[in-house]
Amino acid sequence: MFDILKERFGYDSFRIGQREIIEDVLNGQNCVAMLPTGGGKSLCYQLPGYILNGSVLIISPLVSLMEDQVQQLRNRGEKRVVALNRFLSYREKRDVLRELASYRFIYASPEILQSPLLIEALTRINISLFVVDEAHCISQWGHDFRPDFLKLGLLRQTLGNPPCLALTATATRQVIADIVTTLKLDDVKQHIYPLDRPNICLYVQYVQTVEEKITTLKHLVAILPKPGIVYVASRQWAETLSEVLREDHRVSYYHGGMDGEQRLLIQQQFVYDQLDVICCTNAFGMGIDKPNVRFVIHFHLPTQPEAYWQEVGRVGRDGNESIAILLYAPGDEQVGQTIIDMEFPTMEQIVYALNALRHGQKETGLTDVQQRLLLYWLEQMDKQEHIHTLAKQLYARMEQRKKEKLTKWIFMQRWVTGHTCRRRSLLSYFEQQPLKNERCCDQCGAHIHANATIERIQQIQLRPWHEELRSMFAIKVGNK
Amino acid sequence: MLQHIVLFCIDRFRGERSLAAIDHLLNGKKTAQTLQDSKWYDVSRLFGMVPIDRSRLFDVARALEADGFISQVDEHIYCTTASGKEKLRRFILPPYIDGWKYMNESSLFWKRLSLLIQTIANIIHRTSFEPIHRDEHIQSFVKRWLFQHTHIKTLARSLYEEMYELLSYVEEKDANIFVWRLTSHERIGWTNEQIAYAINEEDVAVLLSFQNVLHFMLEMTEKEAEKFPLLYSLRERKRSQLTSSAQKTWELLKEGYSLEQIAQLRGLRKGTIEDHIVEIATYIPTFVLTPFLEESKRKRIIQQARQLKTKKLRAIKELLPDVSYFEIRLALARWEREDV
Numbered sequence A: 001m002f003d004i005l006k007e008r009f010g011y012d013s014f015r016i017g018q019r020e021i022i023e024d025v026l027n028g029q030n031c032v033a034m035l036p037t038g039g040g041k042s043l044c045y046q047l048p049g050y051i052l053n054g055s056v057l058i059i060s061p062l063v064s065l066m067e068d069q070v071q072q073l074r075n076r077g078e079k080r081v082v083a084l085n086r087f088l089s090y091r092e093k094r095d096v097l098r099e100l101a102s103y104r105f106i107y108a109s110p111e112i113l114q115s116p117l118l119i120e121a122l123t124r125i126n127i128s129l130f131v132v133d134e135a136h137c138i139s140q141w142g143h144d145f146r147p148d149f150l151k152l153g154l155l156r157q158t159l160g161n162p163p164c165l166a167l168t169a170t171a172t173r174q175v176i177a178d179i180v181t182t183l184k185l186d187d188v189k190q191h192i193y194p195l196d197r198p199n200i201c202l203y204v205q206y207v208q209t210v211e212e213k214i215t216t217l218k219h220l221v222a223i224l225p226k227p228g229i230v231y232v233a234s235r236q237w238a239e240t241l242s243e244v245l246r247e248d249h250r251v252s253y254y255h256g257g258m259d260g261e262q263r264l265l266i267q268q269q270f271v272y273d274q275l276d277v278i279c280c281t282n283a284f285g286m287g288i289d290k291p292n293v294r295f296v297i298h299f300h301l302p303t304q305p306e307a308y309w310q311e312v313g314r315v316g317r318d319g320n321e322s323i324a325i326l327l328y329a330p331g332d333e334q335v336g337q338t339i340i341d342m343e344f345p346t347m348e349q350i351v352y353a354l355n356a357l358r359h360g361q362k363e364t365g366l367t368d369v370q371q372r373l374l375l376y377w378l379e380q381m382d383k384q385e386h387i388h389t390l391a392k393q394l395y396a397r398m399e400q401r402k403k404e405k406l407t408k409w410i411f412m413q414r415w416v417t418g419h420t421c422r423r424r425s426l427l428s429y430f431e432q433q434p435l436k437n438e439r440c441c442d443q444c445g446a447h448i449h450a451n452a453t454i455e456r457i458q459q460i461q462l463r464p465w466h467e468e469l470r471s472m473f474a475i476k477v478g479n480k
Numbered sequence B: 001m002l003q004h005i006v007l008f009c010i011d012r013f014r015g016e017r018s019l020a021a022i023d024h025l026l027n028g029k030k031t032a033q034t035l036q037d038s039k040w041y042d043v044s045r046l047f048g049m050v051p052i053d054r055s056r057l058f059d060v061a062r063a064l065e066a067d068g069f070i071s072q073v074d075e076h077i078y079c080t081t082a083s084g085k086e087k088l089r090r091f092i093l094p095p096y097i098d099g100w101k102y103m104n105e106s107s108l109f110w111k112r113l114s115l116l117i118q119t120i121a122n123i124i125h126r127t128s129f130e131p132i133h134r135d136e137h138i139q140s141f142v143k144r145w146l147f148q149h150t151h152i153k154t155l156a157r158s159l160y161e162e163m164y165e166l167l168s169y170v171e172e173k174d175a176n177i178f179v180w181r182l183t184s185h186e187r188i189g190w191t192n193e194q195i196a197y198a199i200n201e202e203d204v205a206v207l208l209s210f211q212n213v214l215h216f217m218l219e220m221t222e223k224e225a226e227k228f229p230l231l232y233s234l235r236e237r238k239r240s241q242l243t244s245s246a247q248k249t250w251e252l253l254k255e256g257y258s259l260e261q262i263a264q265l266r267g268l269r270k271g272t273i274e275d276h277i278v279e280i281a282t283y284i285p286t287f288v289l290t291p292f293l294e295e296s297k298r299k300r301i302i303q304q305a306r307q308l309k310t311k312k313l314r315a316i317k318e319l320l321p322d323v324s325y326f327e328i329r330l331a332l333a334r335w336e337r338e339d340v
């Protein structure tokens, strides 16, 4: 085990929990594991992949996350890895299916796992381990419920109940219970590790207006050690703040509206320390394992504690002192309300979508998430019913979901306006206790540490094309 | 720049098409209507070249109208005013841009080229890197490509020379922008938007400069493939595309040269030219076989191949001692095509 850890992954020792989980996995034990973000979840199934006979099937909700993981494995020289998602063409899919057994790691999105052809192919090969990544997506109570995940229990049965490893970074006890029931995990071992990250200081900074927020942000970015991430609630804000900050620092924005190539460029610039600050929506961060991020600033209050904690978890993975600052101004409570309102369709929108579906149209006018939810619920209803009856039922369910979201939002508001230890109150949401901590939070008297010296960042100079070209190809000056 | 582009389109559409048509054109929407329009109004070079939001397009149109460069003739339909015409007089499109011609090819070529350069730069500087493109096909193409070239330093030098030559033709600014988009061992490529900010330009102008160079490269590698063999080899070989050498032979054939003359003229073996002719017969449906293969012979060859249910040259040759291998190959090349 240690040899593989060293040879394949280049580590000398395991991080917290990894060894215990891997040992259970190798013993064929069903496991649910909650490791803090950046705690090396993927190693828990990648290492067993080199010991177990057969293929490891990994179900992952996000295509970008899947791509990151596949790329990382390839970079380590692993050729027997494949990602199955809806971007594959029919021919590619057919070729992959034919040789499915030859892959050590098979990544798949839950949507593609509905394909009878694929399921059939999977039943014919030996699945040594059934991994569900981001397993909290299974639960209605989770912050990122995906109905497709509910079918994974049945899929696991179809595949002859291979040993299962369900992984998550943030889940309440209720969510974990949901994971166990849905995946039908008998005799399950739970590996719940502390979510707390003692090297991260939590700090809430109150301001009066949006303008003050911006000046405070500018000031903070100037004095804090970098690199850092600024999270915002919309694409527009990501661009605006990037514009404000880039006069003095190497800053860019990142959001889901950019094309894939430009997104990857920004991501890599950040990873290779060619950017100091990235202003982004929650589209950024998944699958990026950058150890030295020193700060994260939330310009808007996230609507869910799980999401907030995941974003905070992107700093200080190297264990060094880091800080998470949240800027809060009166009126911000409206922002969250608006976001949640927009997440759910109105009655008219539901009726419109149902009509569209009945006429076999693809354009329902709903967002992806809304549509998935609607289709899932619709499966359980009598489709012959009158559209308005269906719509009423669906609307009621949407309202119920919305209520649950609002509960989370209210928690966040109480948390931000409260006067108790930030860490203790946030972790209480996950029914956990803080680990001992020196620089805990603003309520416990922590301060924001400025950089000892305000370094002037040396910008990477853009050189004229012929110089750049010479440097790229290592052509000595003088010979042309 | 964007203002000029929109004004240019409005002018070309002569008040006969709405802003929606411009939106479809600039975003490269592949519908019959857009395709027809872009030919009819001679704006096909801009096809898919400026992918922007519709709302931004409307903003630009409003600004143009407010400045008196266009006037509204119907809902969302405008035509150019005299001052608009005047404004356009000093405007020229980037010279090499041809969105229509290269719509299927340019993005693939760019991805291959940029990943190749990133890979070479990192290999010769012995640095590790993460591929700038995730697409598995692009990655395996570059791997296979590099595998064919053993000496990396020589390769780097040759590729450098090809790039240098092409980039010296275009405007300094365009060449800079193109190279800044590339990723090397020491710098991850910059986005359009970052470059625009750095040189204080409009993002659309940067994008067009980039496309201008890219299309120039495609044009030149097509025209003078033998001068830029490495860059040419990054292009997608379509079924209808000949290798550059066969292309030369085809040009000479069309001018009426005989097989022997071409071999002599190009200093190549007769066998090589025969290979070219088989390739031409395969890919160019209009190519006439009879100067090289009598029709009666062709029929006999096909008949034998059918009977034997084989395309094995030797088996056919054994039964037809009076035909040459070259003739069999020609016949079969065409037979497959007819079969399809």
Ligand SMILES: [Zn+2]
Pocket (backbone or CB within 6 Å): A420, A421, A422, A423, A424, A440, A441, A442, A443, A444
């Ligand atoms: Zn505290």
